[in-house]
Amino acid sequence: MATLTATILAGGEFSSPTDTPSGRLDTTGAFPFVGALEVSNSVSTYKGSAVAISSNWILTAGHNADLNDDGLPDTVWSGDFHLPGYGVFGIAETITHPDFSGFANPFINDDIALMRLASPLPTWSIFPSLGSAMTGDNITLVGFGRSGYGSYGYTSNATLTDRRFGQNVIDTLDLDDEGSGLAEVFRYDFDDPSTTGLPGGSLGNGTETIIAPGDSGGAALIQTVGGWKLVGINTFTEGYGGRFGDTGGGVLIAPYEDWIFTETGIPEPGVGCLLSVAFVLALWQRRRHCE
Numbered sequence: 001m002a003t004l005t006a007t008i009l010a011g012g013e014f015s016s017p018t019d020t021p022s023g024r025l026d027t028t029g030a031f032p033f034v035g036a037l038e039v040s041n042s043v044s045t046y047k048g049s050a051v052a053i054s055s056n057w058i059l060t061a062g063h064n065a066d067l068n069d070d071g072l073p074d075t076v077w078s079g080d081f082h083l084p085g086y087g088v089f090g091i092a093e094t095i096t097h098p099d100f101s102g103f104a105n106p107f108i109n110d111d112i113a114l115m116r117l118a119s120p121l122p123t124w125s126i127f128p129s130l131g132s133a134m135t136g137d138n139i140t141l142v143g144f145g146r147s148g149y150g151s152y153g154y155t156s157n158a159t160l161t162d163r164r165f166g167q168n169v170i171d172t173l174d175l176d177d178e179g180s181g182l183a184e185v186f187r188y189d190f191d192d193p194s195t196t197g198l199p200g201g202s203l204g205n206g207t208e209t210i211i212a213p214g215d216s217g218g219a220a221l222i223q224t225v226g227g228w229k230l231v232g233i234n235t236f237t238e239g240y241g242g243r244f245g246d247t248g249g250g251v252l253i254a255p256y257e258d259w260i261f262t263e264t265g266i267p268e269p270g271v272g273c274l275l276s277v278a279f280v281l282a283l284w285q286r287r288r289h290c291e
């Protein structure tokens with residue numbers, strides 16, 4: 001059964017190469033667009049993660065806005081987006097995906113939300129592009145959740161300051177629960193370092209990871225020549241609390257790109273169009289030269 005509490009785990013404490021939760025920290029600011037989410041309702045506070053996709057909008061797990069699991073943003077709810085080095089930004093508006101019906105209620109699909117910041121991020125901020133992923137893709141997972149060791153589980157709490165990252169490989173995809181035929185959910189397994197180098201095995205101690213509580217809403221990324229591409233939002237784990245053999249996953253970005261564009265206008269039209277115009281012009285000139 002999927003659990004809400006989904007970090008970035010280190011590998012085996014006594015495996016080689018050496019790995020520790022502190023060794024997973026993003027000390028160079030490689031992922032400046034992934035922040036911590038601090039949310040509260042009248043009853044409790046909760047830490048999650050979120051990804052800035054523009055100066056005004058962040059993407060996160062739908063369940064970070066829905067502590068009562070009815071699929072709708074909670075009426076008594078407040079949240080802040082903590083971006084170390086940049087500041088703390090209040091959340092003015094939350095839009096959960098219209099097909100989201102609550103965490104694992106009954107499915108883990110569509111667990112995605114857009115949040116509009118009350119004040120914009122600095123103009124020099126870096127944002128990932130949005131894109132797709134497939135089975136077999138190597139993904140980089142980033143978040144502010146709990147950490148620990150795959151050999152026995154969690155040893156640290158989620159924070160608003162400690163951004164960790166690691167990698168895994170997408171094993172399986174789940175299709176849309178509404179029947180569109182599109183893949184919506186990705187899954188990967190947290191492999192023991194003894195399987196490093198074997199087919200479907202670990203990426204290596206110090207690399208292979210799984211998310212943990214507090215990583216929900218964080219990024220699943222693929223590195224491209226143009227920078228990081230956001231392909232998923234981390235939302236769930238299945239298993240025994242961050243141990244080898246557990247499964248982690250989240251929702252893919254691709255099936256939700258139309259919704260994101262409709263709500264936010266992201267990506268801004270223009271960049272792609274300009275490139276296309278330039279490409280056509282180049283073709284046209286080339287043709288002319290050939291005549």
Ligand SMILES: [Ca+2]
Binds near residue numbers: 066068072073
């Ligand atoms: Ca709710």
Ligand SMILES: [Ca+2]
Binds near residue numbers: 110176184
């Ligand atoms: Ca769906």
Ligand SMILES: [Ca+2]
Binds near residue numbers: 188189201203
């Ligand atoms: Ca794996």
